[in-house]
Amino acid sequence: MRTSKRVVWLSALLPLGIAWNTPTAQGDNLSCLICHNALEGTFTAQDGKPAHLHVDGEKYAASVHGDLECTTCHMTFVDNPHGTPEEEVDESIVKLSVAVARKSPRDPIALAACVQCHDDIYQEVRESVHGANILQKGESDGPLCLDCHGSPHEITRAEGASSTSPVAYRHVVATCGRCHEQKSISLKYGFSTDIIARYDESFHGKKYLLGGTQSPVCTTCHGTHRVRSQRDPEALVHGANRLKLCGQCHPGANEKFVAAITHKPVGKDNPIPYYAEKTLIILTFLVISACALHVLLDIYALIRTTLLVRKYRGKP
Amino acid sequence: MTPQTPTETSPIALPEEVQRFNLTFRIQHAVMAGSFLVLFFTGWALKFHEVQGSAAWIDLWGGPKAAGIVHRVAGITMLIDSLFHLGYLAYRAARGKLRWDIIPDWQDGKDAYNNVRYFLGLAQDKPRFRRFNYLQKFDYWAVFWGIFVIGASGLALTFPTKAAVIFPAWTTDWIWELIYVMHSDEALLAIVFILFWHFYNEHLRPDVFPMSWIWITGRMSVDELRERHPLEFERLFPGHATRHDAAAAAPPVADAAPDSTVGTPS
Numbered sequence: 001m002r003t004s005k006r007v008v009w010l011s012a013l014l015p016l017g018i019a020w021n022t023p024t025a026q027g028d029n030l031s032c033l034i035c036h037n038a039l040e041g042t043f044t045a046q047d048g049k050p051a052h053l054h055v056d057g058e059k060y061a062a063s064v065h066g067d068l069e070c071t072t073c074h075m076t077f078v079d080n081p082h083g084t085p086e087e088e089v090d091e092s093i094v095k096l097s098v099a100v101a102r103k104s105p106r107d108p109i110a111l112a113a114c115v116q117c118h119d120d121i122y123q124e125v126r127e128s129v130h131g132a133n134i135l136q137k138g139e140s141d142g143p144l145c146l147d148c149h150g151s152p153h154e155i156t157r158a159e160g161a162s163s164t165s166p167v168a169y170r171h172v173v174a175t176c177g178r179c180h181e182q183k184s185i186s187l188k189y190g191f192s193t194d195i196i197a198r199y200d201e202s203f204h205g206k207k208y209l210l211g212g213t214q215s216p217v218c219t220t221c222h223g224t225h226r227v228r229s230q231r232d233p234e235a236l237v238h239g240a241n242r243l244k245l246c247g248q249c250h251p252g253a254n255e256k257f258v259a260a261i262t263h264k265p266v267g268k269d270n271p272i273p274y275y276a277e278k279t280l281i282i283l284t285f286l287v288i289s290a291c292a293l294h295v296l297l298d299i300y301a302l303i304r305t306t307l308l309v310r311k312y313r314g315k316p
Numbered sequence: 317m318t319p320q321t322p323t324e325t326s327p328i329a330l331p332e333e334v335q336r337f338n339l340t341f342r343i344q345h346a347v348m349a350g351s352f353l354v355l356f357f358t359g360w361a362l363k364f365h366e367v368q369g370s371a372a373w374i375d376l377w378g379g380p381k382a383a384g385i386v387h388r389v390a391g392i393t394m395l396i397d398s399l400f401h402l403g404y405l406a407y408r409a410a411r412g413k414l415r416w417d418i419i420p421d422w423q424d425g426k427d428a429y430n431n432v433r434y435f436l437g438l439a440q441d442k443p444r445f446r447r448f449n450y451l452q453k454f455d456y457w458a459v460f461w462g463i464f465v466i467g468a469s470g471l472a473l474t475f476p477t478k479a480a481v482i483f484p485a486w487t488t489d490w491i492w493e494l495i496y497v498m499h500s501d502e503a504l505l506a507i508v509f510i511l512f513w514h515f516y517n518e519h520l521r522p523d524v525f526p527m528s529w530i531w532i533t534g535r536m537s538v539d540e541l542r543e544r545h546p547l548e549f550e551r552l553f554p555g556h557a558t559r560h561d562a563a564a565a566a567p568p569v570a571d572a573a574p575d576s577t578v579g580t581p582s
Contacts, residue, residue, distance in 0.1 A: 203473075206365040210380040250477050257480030260492035273493035280501040287505060291512045294451075297435035302522060304437065 032070040032077075033057040049105040060153040073113040073152070102140040103147070110152070114145050124225040129232065141185060148175055161213070167224075169217060173199065173208065176218045191230070198263045221245055221261075328553050333535040336447075340404060342534050347397040348459070349531070354390035356507050358383045363500055391470045398463045417447050420457065424450040447548040451517055462506045469499035 032055070039053035060066055071078050075089045089097075089109055096115060097108035104111040115122040125131035125144070133142040149155050150166045158165040166175040177196040179185055186193045199205040199218070207215035221237055222228075228235035236245045246253040246261075266274050337345070358377055361370040377383035408414040428450045430443040448456070472479035472495050483491050519527045523540075530536055542549045549556070 259488040272490040284505040
C-alpha cells in the first residue's frame with residue numbers, strides 16, 4: 001500500500017527523475033519502479049530483442065523476492081539510462097547468460113543471476129533433462145526458472161492450498177502441460193502424445209481434478225528440478241526405480257503393478273483393451289437400443305390399447 | 317390358511333394377494349438397489365470428472381478420498397450381497413425349495429417374439445407369461461453379467477497391488493487398461509440399462525407408477541398376477557378363470573388369506 005502511494009506520488013516527478021540521470025541508490029527500487037510501474041507493453045529495440053516494460057510494484061513487493069533490489073538481478077542496468085558495460089558482472093554469470101540467452105534475450109544476465117542465490121537448484125537443473133537440453137544441447141525447448149515459476153517479479157511461495165504459483169500443487173499439471181500438451185514437442189523428443197490428457201483420465205488425474213490433495217501430480221513421480229528422461233537410468237520412473245517410487249504410496253508394488261501407468265493413449269498398438277472397449281461400446285449400444293425400442297413399442301401398445309380398445313381388460 | 321384341495325366344482329378360494337418374494341429375497345434386493353445407487357452416484361462423477369459440477373458433487377460425498385472409500389464399501393457390499401444370494405439359492409435348492417424357472421428357455425424367446433407381435437398389433441393378445449416373464453429374466457441375469465465384469469474389475473482396482481501379484485507377467489502390457497475399460501464402460505451400460513429398462517418396467521409404466529411395491533411387500537395382487545402372469549395364476553389357482561372379466565363375475569372371497577408359502581419362489 002505504501003509503495004503504491006509513494007509510486008503515485010513520485011510519478012508526478014517522473015520527468016524530473018529522468019532529467020536527474022542519477023545512479024539508483026542502494027536499497028531503493030523506486031527509481032526503477034517510478035517508470036516501470038507505469039510503463040505498459042513490449043518495446044523492441046534496434047537489436048530486435050523485445051523488452052517487457054511493465055513491473056507491478058505492488059506484486060513485486062509481495063513476491064518472495066520483494067526485498068531484493070532490481071539491480072541484484074539486472075546487474076547491467078545500474079545506470080539510468082541503462083547501459084553499463086558487462087565487464088562489471090561476474091564472469092561466471094556472463095558465461096551462463098550466453099547459454100540462457102535464448103530464453104531471455106533482453107536481459108539474459110538477469111536470468112543467469114538466479115544462480116547467485118539458487119546455485120544448489122541450478123546444479124540440479126543443469127543435470128536435468130530440461131536444463132541439459134538448453135545448456136548443453138543448445139536447444140530452445142524446455143523450461144528454465146521463469147518458464148515454470150512465472151514472471152520473475154511476481155514469484156510467490158508454492159506451498160499452501162491457495163497458492164497462485166504456477167508450480168503450486170493445484171497448478172503444476174497445467175504448467176507442465178503448457179509444453180507437454182504440444183504434439184510437436186512430444187514427437188520431437190519421442191515421448192507419448194496426449195500425456196496430460198492421459199493423466200487426466202487416469203485414477204491419479206481424476207482424483208486430482210476432483211479436488212484431491214494427495215494424488216500424485218507430474219512432479220510427484222518425475223521430480224522437479226532434477227527431472228530426468230524416463231530413459232535415463234537415474235530417473236525416478238526408470239525401470240526398477242519405479243518399484244520404490246510407486247511403493248511410497250502403494251506398499252507391496254511389484255513389477256506388474258508399476259506397469260499400470262504409461263500415459264500412452266489406448267490405440268491399436270495395444271489391441272486387447274482397444275478392441276475390448278470397442279466391443280463394450282457396441283454391446284452397450286445394442287443393449288440400450290433394444291431396450292429403448294422395446295420400451296417405445298410397449299408405450300405404443302399401451303396408448304393404442306387405452307385409446308382404441310374401449311373394453312380394455314387391464315386395470316383402470 | 318388351510319390349503320384347500322381344488323376340484324372342478326370347488327376351486328381354491330382366491331386371496332387378495334399372493335406372496336412372490338420372501339423377506340430374505342427382499343432384503344437382498346434392497347441391499348443391491350442401495351449399493352447400486354451409491355456406486356452410481358459416486359462413480360458417475362469419477363467417470364465424467366471433466367464435466368462441470370463433478371467436483372462439487374464429489375465434495376458432497378466428502379471429497380475424492382471419502383467418495384472413493386464410500387464407492388469401495390458399496391462395491392464390496394454388493395459383492396457380498398451377490399454371494400449371499402448364490403448361497404441362499406444353494407441352501408434352498410438343497411432343501412428342495414428352489415424352482416428353477418428363472419432360467420431362460422426357448423419359450424421365453426417365443427414369448428418375446430409374440431409380445432413384439434402384440435405391440436405391433438399383429439397379435440390379438442399378449443403372450444401368457446409364467447411366473448417370470450422374459451423381461452424379468454433379462455433383468456435378473458443382466459445383474460450376473462454386471463456383477464461378474466464390474467465386480468471382478470472393481471476388486472482388482474480396489475486392491476491393485478494384490479491383483480498385480482495374481483496377474484500373469486504376459487498380461488501387464490494391457491491388463492490395467494482392460495480392467496479399467498471393463499469397469500468404466502460396463503458400469504455405464506449397467507446404469508443406462510437400469511434407467512431405461514428397470515425404471516420403465518417397474519416405475520414409469522402406467523400400471524405400476526410410481527413404482528411396483530412388490531420390492532417392499534413381496535406381494536402382488538391376485539388381479540395383477542392374473543393379468544401379468546396368467547400361467548402362474550393357473551398353476552396356483554387351478555379352476556379359476558384367467559380372464560379378468562370372467563373373474564369379475566365370480567363372487568370375490570375377500571377374507572381368505574393366501575398361504576404364505578404358496579407364491580414364494582420355492
